[in-house]
Amino acid sequence: MTAHPYTESSLVEAAAIQLLDSMDWQTVSAAHETFGLLGTLRREHKGEVLLTSRLRDALRRLNPDVPESAIQAALDELTRDRSAMDPVAANLETYQLLKDGIPLSVPDPLHGGQKTVRLRAVDWHHPEQNDFLLVSQLTIVGQTYTCRPDLVGFVNGMPWVVIELKNINVPARAAYDDNFTHYKREIPHLFWYNAFLVASNGTDSRVGSMTADWDRFFEWKRIESEQEPPRVSLEVMLRGTCDKARLFDLVENFTLFANRNTGLEKVIAQNHQYLGVNNALVSMQTAREQKHGRAGVFWQTQGSGKSYSMVFFAQKVLRKLTGNWSFVIVTDRVELDQQIAKTFKDVGAVGETEAETCHATSGAHLRQLLAGNHRYIFTLIHKFQTAETINGRSDIIVITDEAHRTQYDTLALNMRTALPNAMFLAFTGTPLIAGEERTKEVFGDYVSIYDFKQSVDDGATVPLFLSSETGHPKLFLG
Known part of the structure; x- marks a missing residue:
């Protein structure tokens, strides 16, 4: 042969x-x-x-x-x-x-x-x-x-x-x-x-x-x-x-x-992270030049390395763009706040002490931390209960996770008021649905889309299957 x-x-x-x-x-x-x-x-x-x-x-x-x-x-x-x-x-x-x-x-x-x-x-x-x-x-x-x-x-x-x-x-x-x-x-x-x-x-x-x-x-x-x-x-x-x-x-x-x-x-970085983060960087620079603060919505499905994408974005900003940058990482749950802070700590973006001390527990504490010129500050959206200005710096970037759940309503508007010259980038693992369009009004349009099907096709996310063999539908991981 x-x-x-x-x-x-x-x-x-x-x-x-x-x-x-x-x-x-x-x-x-x-x-x-x-x-x-x-x-x-x-x-x-x-x-x-x-x-x-x-x-x-x-x-x-x-x-x-x-x-x-x-x-x-x-x-x-x-x-x-x-x-x-x-x-x-x-x-x-x-x-x-x-x-x-x-x-x-x-x-x-x-x-x-x-x-x-x-x-x-x-x-x-x-x-x-x-x-x-x-x-x-x-x-x-x-x-x-x-x-x-x-x-x-x-x-x-x-x-x-x-x-x-x-x-x-x-x-x-x-x-x-x-x-x-x-x-x-x-x-x-x-x-x-x-x-x-x-x-x-x-x-x-x-x-x-x-x-x-x-x-x-x-x-x-x-x-x-x-x-x-x-x-x-x-x-x-x-x-x-x-x-x-x-x-x-x-x-x-x-x-x-x-x-x-x-x-x-x-x-x-995986391919979708590399392209998505660079898209977000361009959008953020545009938001800065046009002074509207809406850096965009970064939709990459659950399990595709969204937390690492946040680190890649922040680290590239610090490395490549002139400015005394501070990042405020905002979530809506304590466990998510701790998880993201741990990711930043594990890769050396923040030190052991900073990962523990830079969690803003109130608007007043956030004001104190920003005045202290910390690189990274972690906080919950629920800390923005009042519409008052906390810091007017233009070199603050707010990175929010799962923005569509609570952050497009009054709390998000309070957050915008608190940091009037900041730029806002929203990360989410699920697409916006009816009734959540206001997220775009607060954060801008999509800058990256990496959906569940793409993630499964790439092997970044384990697929879900629906089984009804027992007469009771159940979801299980593939």
């Missing part, structure tokens, strides 16, 4: 390389790699996962005013051995160095003595100014075995993206079961710098973080807009996640590390 021509090496991998090449990634094969300063990748040996010479070049280019000794110190910090650490903890440490800069002490020629500076290993503001290299068939010597990932995407010499490809007749899950799991055990240092993993057989394509099990690998069906017809393909996956600007946005603004009972987990 003639072998199927659609093979991993000849078609899926070649198509991925060609696509990334068209997206202005430099591409090179390491199948016959030579080593040393004049070698293919300038690696010294097969155990290296960093392209040190490219990283050094990036440090020099991005930090032209510091001495060579500082460049070397930054390089030493990024490349130091983290094998004694849990790989996800090592990943968090390097992520923070990349995101916030590498702190170093350098001579201060103006005032004398030393000063602390943060050296950049990445230019977050201008993604195109960074070095993007896609390497195919990179050999990495592990603890016991030699591994060869299909594709590794390097940014400034650091392995951000690992892509594993399978024949169309092999489930994409095999890339996780047979390859990623093996790599994490044999070459854990590859994952100290990893942004995310992509598994594909050319048709089924999924992306996940280094700590995600297969059930938390998800499809990427739309590239730029929620209005695009959904398509599951390797092309949509790579254009949606590895386009230079989108890759940098995902890594900088849509990556979290959550402390769970099972340990530290890395969380990356």
Whole structure:
């Protein structure tokens, strides 16, 4: 029987390389790699996962005013051995160095003595100014075995993206079961710098973080807009996640590390969260410019990661928009208030103490907390019992959850009066129904819609089924 021509090496991998090449990634094969300063990748040996010479070049280019000794110190910090650490903890440490800069002490020629500076290993503001290299068939010597990932995407010499490809007749899950799991055990240092993993057989394509099990690998069906017809393909996956600007946005603004009972987990935004949050950001900026405060209604169904979307939104505002921002997180139930505060605490957006002390118990307490310039304040809608001004700042963003239940009536109007120059963004897990149209009057129109069917289709929400076998209809989870 003639072998199927659609093979991993000849078609899926070649198509991925060609696509990334068209997206202005430099591409090179390491199948016959030579080593040393004049070698293919300038690696010294097969155990290296960093392209040190490219990283050094990036440090020099991005930090032209510091001495060579500082460049070397930054390089030493990024490349130091983290094998004694849990790989996800090592990943968090390097992520923070990349995101916030590498702190170093350098001579201060103006005032004398030393000063602390943060050296950049990445230019977050201008993604195109960074070095993007896609390497195919990179050999990495592990603890016991030699591994060869299909594709590794390097940014400034650091392995951000690992892509594993399978024949169309092999489930994409095999890339996780047979390859990623093996790599994490044999070459854990590859994952100290990893942004995310992509598994594909050319048709089924999924992306996940280094700590995600297969059930938390998800499809990427739309590239730029929620209005695009959904398509599951390797092309949509790579254009949606590895386009230079989108890759940098995902890594900088849509990556979290959550402390769970099972340990530290890395969380990356799903497709609907990424598109929805960016929609909300645009709407919020429009509301600010037009001074009406209605940032919009963010409808993403229950179980689709709505609380994480709130964190992604707030963190990107703080990171990318100028302002002394404060966020007032408003719910209508104590348990929901505690749950959202815990989410913000678990991902490090608020500290342990702040998560406990920044719950406004009254309008007077809210006034006190806002005067104290806290980043995040949690409160209940029922605290807005009177129509009185609490704070007139224009850099307050009110994020409400389940806004349609109680927050479109008098309490919401009181809230608008209390914070007259704030912007209001409503999150809800269910659509507005007849009689709830006033929510739009208070918060604005939909900025994102991710309904129950979409969530079930994507595997983000477990489906519900109706059973009447016993004569008494019952709902159960699928």
